[in-house]
Amino acid sequence: MAATREEVLGGLAELINDETGIATDTVELDKSFTDDLDIDSISMMTIVVNAEEKFDVKIPDEEVKNLKTVGDAVDFIVNAQA
């Protein structure tokens, strides 16, 4: 069963915390991965691959660059699950 938007945000926050140590409650929808959370391209790809596994979706390489904010990633995952 597909996860809700809130569940995806919570799960993504855990993955980001695992990779970077960033507190889960600071991972909010409007935060930019690079500008606000200071996540570099290699960590971003690690988070993407782990998110694919966690949410059973495919996030193509060419799509990753469009995921500027946490909200972009949540929306993509929710739509990909639909």
Place this chain on the structure above:
Amino acid sequence: MTHPTLSQSTGPAFTRLLSVGAARGENAVPNDDLVGPIDSSDEWIRQRTGIITRTRAGADVQAVDLATDAAREAIERSGIPAEQIDLVIVATISNVQQTPSIAAVVADRVGSNPAAAYDMNAACAGYAYAVAQADALIRAGAAHYALVIGAEKLSDVVDPTDRTISFLLGDGAGAVVVGPSDAPAIAPTVWGSDGSKADAVGMNHTLVEFRDGASGWPTLRQEGQTVFRWAVWDMAKVAKQALDAAGITSDDLAAFLPHQANMRIIDEFAKQLKLPDSVVIGRDIATTGNTSAASIPLAMHRLLEEHPELSGGLALQIGFGAGLVFGAQVVVLP
């Protein structure tokens, strides 16, 4: 039509690495020397690549010179007279003189003339490919002793303003002598390619474009995120296949020698493989940089200098790079 039955060659059942030799560019180039044109910092490079310095050769030293130095050390340590080496394979992508081959020149320089000699291009998987060839050719009886060299002068194909790969790259050569063995010591190679991702890493222009004034000097580029994903998660599957093909598990390994592409790749790769703490991981990249086809034998050389007790233990070596291509095999460390 009838004819006499032909002879076909056969060789020994098993092969092994007898020795390893190394040569690095004589200049240690710190991050601070490269950060200006890419508007970066020592900290930025260390954090993203784990590289502190990389070794680069001077203008008067070419890949063939580095290859010769590494080969001489490997031959000396092998105890095999140079004239008994009848096969020389050089894996390289950076021979700026496309022909003659580096291999033929090295064979002559080290005293192995008239060995069969050729260069091959499988980018950062070149050394693993060449070991596969040497192993197969010796077991087929086509050669008795082989000199396998990975040699690169990548500083000739870098762009100081490129932020994707140039600052990772170093110059060096690593060599092994491969010969017959009483017991299996080079396990089956798992190798392959994926040309659908040819654009992910490679030269940005052709020599013809450069000749015609349509581009600058061709240099290396990469799509970092694409390469990272492939190098860790796809290559972890290949590494597991190589362990299966060898009939061992990661618990049996003494060492893990991945292509020295980026420390972040090495760390994540080791994590995906769930290597036991007892497995020593080659991390030569920190002070040598990424030397493409040379990186695995250079890492092996350093590993055995720092941990001589690992000699005789099992190492998983895996190369992966432009093509895309990959090659992995378990070997007994010389």
